[in-house]
Each structure stands twice: as C-alpha cells, then as structure tokens.
Amino acid sequence: MPDSLAVPDTTYDQWLAEVRRVLLKSSPDATDEEFRRAFETRLVSRTDDGIALRPLYTADDVPGPLPAPGQAPYLRGSHSAPRPWEVRQRVWPSVPGSSAVQELESGTTGILLAVDSSDVAAAVASGLDGVLLDLAPITLDVRDVERQVLAACALLDLWESVDVDQRRGCLGLDPLGAWARTGGSFDLSLAMDEVGAVVADAGQRAPRARVVVVDGTVWHEAGATEAQELAWTLAAGVWAVRELVARGIDLRRAAAALEFRMSATDDQFLTIAKLRAVRVLWSRVLEVAGLPDAERAMHLHVEGSRAMLTRYDTWVNALRSTIACFAAGVAGADAVTVQPHDLLLQDGGSPLGRRVARNTQTILQMESHLDRVVDPAGGSWFVESLTRDLEARAWELLQQTERASGIVAMLAAGTVTNALSEARAARQAQVAVRRRPLTGVSEFPNIDDPAPAPMPAPEPADGTLFAPITAHRLAEDLEAERARADAVAGASARPVVYLATLGTTAQSTARATFAKNLFEAGGIRTVTGPVEEFAASGATVACLCSSDAVYAEAGARAAASLRAAGASRIYLAGRAADVPGVDEEVGLGCDVLDVLGRALDVLGVAR
Secondary structure (H helix, E strand, O other), X not given: OOHHHOOOOOOHHHHHHHHHHHHOOOOOOXXXXXXXXXXXXXXXXXXXXXXXXXXXXXXXXXOOOOXXXXXXXXXXXXXOOOOOOEEEEEEOOOOXXXXXXXXXXXXXXXXXXXXXXXOHHHHHHHHOOOOOOOOOOEEEEOOOHHHHXXXXXXXXXXXXXXXXXXXXXXXXXXXXXXXXXXXXXXXHHHHHHXXXXXXXXXXXXXXXXXXXXXXXXXXXXXXXXXXXXXXXXXHHHHHHHHHHHHOOOOHHHHXXXXXXXXXXXXXXXXXXXXXXXXXXXXHHHHHHHOOOHHHOOOOEXXXXXXXOOOOOOOHHHHHHHHHHHHHHHHOOOOEEEOOOOOOOOOOOOOHHHHHHHHHHHHHHHHOOOHHHOOOOOOOXXXXXXXXXXXXXXXXXXXXXXXXXXXXXXXXXXXXXXXXXXXXXXXXXXXXXXXXXXXXXXXXXXXXXXXXXXXXXXXXXOOOOOOOOOOOOOOOHHHHHHHHHHHHHHHHOOOOEEEEEEOOOHHHHHHHHHHHHHHHHOOOOEEEEEEHHHHHHHOOOEEEEEOOHHHHHHHHHHXXXXXXHOOOOEEEEEOXXXXXXXXXXXXXXXXXXXXXXXXXXXXXXXXX
C-alpha cells in the first residue's frame, strides 16, 4: 500500500483526546473530573446488573490468553471442531397440525415434546408415532411434576425398540423448576427420590441420554437479570448434583445426567456473553467438586425468550427470535429452540409460525453456515470483556446463594421472589419511559392490528410455601393498557386524541410523530390537523405539536382556542415549554405507561 494511503496508528489516548474535544467543545477548560462525568453520562450505558458498556474496547480488555475450543473451562464451546447444533423444535401433541414427524421431515433434527395430557404414556406414544427413535434425539418438556417421571418412564420404554447407544435426548425431569413455579406446593425431597431412581435406571437403559433439566428460563421469565439467571441456574445445578449424590448416584454420573436450559433474547451480545459465561462457571463448579477437565463440559439447550415476545405486531417476534437464535448459535449452544412468532395468540402457534421458527434455524445453518465456525465471537474485545464481567458478577451471586444455604432455602425464605420483583420493577420502569423500546408496542405501534384474545389468568396455587415464581413479559403492562382501548373499539369506537399542529410542517412533524407513537401505543387513535379543525374532528382531547419557538409565540393562544372548542384535556408534545392552558407535557423520558393510563381514564375507558 502506498504511504499516502496508509492509515496511521492511533492510540487509545489519542482517541480519548478527540472524544474530550467533541464532548466538551463548549467548555475547553473543563477539568478531568468533568470530562469523566460527561463521558460516563453520554457514552457509557449499563446492563441490568450494573456492568458498564463502554464505546470502545482494546486488546488490553481481553482477560489473558483464551483457551482452545473444546478445552476446559469451555469458554469457547464444548467441541474442538465445528458441528451443527441440534435444531430442537417443540411439538404439542394436543395442537392439531403439530407433529413430530412433520417437524423432522421439514428440517428439525431433534424433538422437544410438550406433554400436558393426563394420560402421559399415551401422549408420549402418540406424540412420537412414526418417529425413527434411532435417528432423532427426543427431549421431554413436562411442567407438572406428577407427570414428569411417568413421561420419562414412557420414553424409556419406547426406546427399548432401538439399540442402547441410539437412545439420545433428555428425559426432562425438573422437580426444582416445578417446585419454584408452584410455590413449593409439593415435597421436593420425595420428588428427588423418584428422580434418583430414574437416573439410576437410565444409566443402564439409556446411558447416552440426559435425565434432569436445570432450567434457567424459570428465573429469566420471572424478570431476573443476566447475572441472577446465571447464578441461580448454577445454584440449581449444584443442588441437583448434591441431591443425586446423596441418593447413591456417582458424582460423574450425576453431572453427566444434567442438561442446562437457558434463554436467548434479542440483546445479541449480552446473550452471547451469558451463554459463554455459564459454561465457564459450571466448569469451575465441577472443578471444585473434583471432576477432571474432560468431564466438566456442559450440555446446553438454549430456548428463545418468551419474556421478549409481544401479542401485538407479532411479526416483529420473528425478528427478535432470529437475533436470539443467531446469538445462541454463535455462543456454541448444543441445541436451540425457536418460538413461533404467534405463540402468544394461539396454543402452539400457527402452522406458519411453527414453519418460520423451524426455518429460522435451517437458514442460519444451511445458508449462513453459522455452524461451520467454532466460537465466531471469540477474541472480540467487547465480548470477552462482557463475558468476564458477567462471570465475576454471577460467581459473586452464586457464592451469596451458597452462603444462604442454597437455592432451595432462598426460595423458601422468599429471598429469590423479592430479588426478582426488584429486578423486574427496574426493567419495567425502563420499558415505561421507553429506555428499553419495544417495536410494535411502545415504538411504531400498528393501531389497526387486530386485538388478541384475552389471556387466561393463571390459576392460584394451593398449599404454597412461598410466592410462586411466575412468568412475565416486557410488553405485558403496555399491552394491558392497549387492551382497554381495544375493548372499547370492539364495542363502539376507538378513543381518539387530536394532534393539533402549529407552524410549518417542518416545525410540527417531529413532535406529531412522537405523539402519534405515544398515544397509539395505548390503542388511542390519533388524528392530525391544524388547531382550527379540532371542533369538527369530534375529539375531546388534544395535543399541541410544534417546536419550542412556536410554542413560545403561539402556544397559549392555541391552547385557549382548543379549550374554547371543547377540549377537556390538552397535552403538549415536548418538555419544559410551560405554556399557559396546557394540562400536561409529554416528551422524551416521560412515563408512557402512566401517561396512557391517565389518558384512557380521561377518555372514559374503563379499567
């Protein structure tokens, strides 16, 4: 390359000096402390665990030499060579059209069989009817603890038709997850007695299959931060191994019997770092337990997050799930499940939803060749730093859990429930002010999207020891407000807010667009026009939309005109305009959930 075209080397200090010049261009004499505060405020964001995300990373941020792929502590994956992950799609035997055979014929390479029938053995047999059990790994998904062992035994019996080495998958026993979800409503020790017996039996009848699921989605769906999800999932794994060993299972067999299940979200890099971190931390746990390097690898099943899904504009869920699946594949998941984009609209999703979910994985493997590279994110200064920070925070929380006598004791004491409530409240507060935007719900809502059917309320659990760990979604609070408007729209007419524009189109468009997004997120239709046409619109609530300069000049007169024309409430799109006659200002950073709730009240929409 000619010297004239060569890019000169730039040091981090030089970059920082340029950043300082731009950030403090109006204050060239600012102190180092003032620059530090400006840098932190404007260029550094933080995860829900308080981990700083900086704008630039360098080689100095990589924590030492990286292990090779397939070597402990398995930061870079459990295998030394590229291999496709298992495309493990869920099948609902009770849903018409959801068929294991059809999934396998269409590209799925493993089955996740959801069993919710009272006749468990028949449900397992019918759900796997026609499946070549020597070719397809089978994993059971049974939420009811009373049916888990029955389903596992039914699958073991079906596997008798194939050679022992061809019996692959996971029997899906998850007593701790069921115990957490039901508030400790059954005897966990007795349940583990049955699990121990199945582990011992499966060791002879299906030695290549895993038996127990350590389900991190329990914590994720209840609102846990990434570090909490990691720590409590690891704590559940520690508890399961201890319980199995106490029932006479060899430590090696106990560890090998576990399969871990984690959630993947549309936060690509945080998901990659979390899934890399969980392997490292589990390897460290088993190292402390005394297992050699070769026996410390984790088998990791990653499922697309239900917490990120929405019930409005559900096609956006397909985009979210694509990012989540990509992140899981990049992070080295052994098996991945993608949710149908319309899963929340009907049981099992639609046939098209199941097809799109399955093909998402097929495209990433067979067209993008994502499975032909080991640890694509390895060596990324940002990913390595984020992985290390998550490891440190999660390990600290795991140690706190152990000092509190373990995850079961923390659940029984209500400590986990309280921590989840705090984490979820903080996250929902970000959603409310749109610092965590939800496309199709809080951003760019489709006001003409058909209203989904109401979701059934969960049945209260009887005989609980603690408050059950319940699933929540990021969009559910905003969706609840929109459902109020949908109910009125179905009965008569959708509530309306009139966007009264002032000045030129250039002066009013930005804030009119902002106000349209805000009100339509609550199912309130907007009509845009000049102040003079408000009376003819039939609306009773208005929102002024223009620039600060126009507000200062004409805002008070416009508000008076709207009031005289019958406006019962007048909003102003913007902040700190202080225009006489305006009831409320709405702008960036306002609590959208609160604004919408009160706006619907004003419009006479019942709660």
